[in-house]
Amino acid sequence: MLFQNDKLSVRLLGQQDSSLLAKWLSNPAVLEFYEGRDNPFDDNKVQEKFYNRENGVDRCIVEFDNTPIGYIQFYPVDLDERKLYGYADITEVLYGMDQFIGEVAYWNKGIGTLLVNSTVKFLLEQKKADRVVMDPQTWNERAIRCYEKSGFKKVKLLPKNELHEGEYRDCWLIEYTKRELTD
Structure with a gap:
């Protein structure tokens, strides 16, 4: 287990x-x-995307009360993403993260906020991150509210950043900085 916070x-x-x-x-x-409703996964696609990849991404299962309910990944942000996000000249330790709760019965119960808060704390303390970034699609208001409750702030709009259900969607670059802990 990488970390635990209550259940x-x-x-x-x-x-x-x-x-x-x-x-x-x-x-x-x-x-x-x-991923998009037009992009369902089968066992082969899961193997291809999540296994046998050495790219610096920590891929994890989220459990609540010992029941697997979701997925999270985190990774040092590479130079290409740093350039895209406007961090090319920043020497700080920068981590990105992506997550979802796969068990729909666990939605809207505050578990996503607990997960984001706990992961940010882990990344700051254990991975020595100075900033944590995500790029949710602008229309995903529930996720953005969760991230903002966890201390993330919108930094800039990333137009047509992610292909989702056949079209490129705008995303927000959001960040949590180590400074947030002392402010």
């Missing part, structure tokens, strides 16, 4: 989790917000 825990993804990812990423309710 929430995050552990590294294991091969035994592939069927969970395939289940979650073939559910239209989840796909509406993550």
